[in-house]
Amino acid sequence: MSAEIASTIEFQMSLLLFVALAGYLVASRINQSAVIGEILVGIIVGPSILGLITYTDFVRSLAALGAVILLFVIGLEFDLRDILDLRYAVIGLFGVIVPWIGGYWLTAALGYGFESAVFVGTAMTATSIAITANVLREMGKLDTGVARAIIGTAVIDDVLSLMALSMTIDVVAGTFTPLSVTAVVMKDVVFIVLAGFAGIKIVAPLLEWIDRTPFSRKYPEFLFITAMMFAFLYALGAEAVGISAIIGAFIAGVSFHGVNIVNSRDLKEGAEYLHVIFASIFFVSLGILADFSALTPDILVLLTALTVMAVITKIVGCGIPARFMGIGWQDSLILGFGMVPRGEVAMIVALIGLNLNLIDQGIYLAIVLMSLLTTVVTPIVYRNWLYRGERIGETA
Secondary structure, three states, X not given: OOHHHHOOHHHHHHHHHHHHHHHHHHHHHHOOOHHHHHHHHHHXXXXXXXXXXXXXXXXXXXXXXXXXXXXXXXXXXXXXHHHOOHHHHHHHXXXXXXXXXXXXXXXXXXXXXXXXXXXXXXXXXXXXXXXXXXXXXXXXXXOOHHHHHHHHHHHHHHHHHHHHHHHHHHHHHOOOOHHHHHHHHHHHHHHHHHHHHHHHHHHHHHHHHHHOOHHHHHOOOHHHHHHHHHHHHHHHHHHHOOOOHHHXXXXXXXXXXXXXXXXXXXXXXXXXHHHHHHHHHHHHHHHHHOOHHHOOHHHHHHHHHHHHHHHHHHHHHHHHHHHHOOOOHHHHHHHHHHOOOOHHHHHHHHHHHHHOOOOOHHHHHHHHHHHHHHHHHHHHHHHHHHOOOOOOOOOO
């Protein structure tokens, strides 16, 4: 096969989807979540083993697209009132503070400098809402109370983590001031409130009005295209104010949850088809991103310690406050493990630190691999312990 053919978009897209299909087959054979299978196959075809696919700009773009679509689909399942709970804010706050302290202390104890320790601590605060939400959805558990608690806490956790990133950059650069922190917090809060209000009070009624026009009866797919346009606009707006794009997409999905459709194609059904394609590529890309071949003994020690610390600090930081907030022990454990995956959020933090020369290639690799390892912890624990023996839902 010529290099020219191998570099075409058509070939790369076909290969990524083939790998995603293989991930489903692997997951079926080992009786695990499809997420696990897709990540494992991504590792096999990526630089770590076979080297068939590398993390190119094309793969990165498709993965980002998949994460946005995934969170939009998840948001469509939730009423805004389900995730607006003061308890989730408290749990999310501790879910940021405890991992940050653990990551900073561990990195400093292993002999790394202040800048590296601060950035590792910040990477440890992250939670990948996409991973846990997809696993719960796959298992038919997305409509449970603990799932709402996980989603609500993870959204707050994600916002706080990105605020921590902004503050970390200021601290390391020596430009940190209380005023700059207040500005970041206010900007993020104002965006989330205004975006949610506009979505529920303006965009959702607009979608219902479009659905009832003769034009929508003639072109029933028009409404779905309009909704997806707003979803990506919300994602763009979130990135513009310094929040993760997936939070913007999630807010759009929650805003459109109650839209009453009469003539048009169902939003959930249409988004589901996009999710099946692009979210699969997103999970495959997480495996491709990991390159275990660059591990050295020192980095292996750091990786092992970080991964253990990452799991413990989220379980302690989120699970114990959840129990004090009146959530049962079983659900507190489910919530704690649900917050463990660091996923793409921690990888983004690590990449920023590397690009700013605040961490070296070894620490960057440790954070990326820690993110990957914590990503596979939750599906395994859910299926083999916390939800063991329960039938997989029809959404799988």
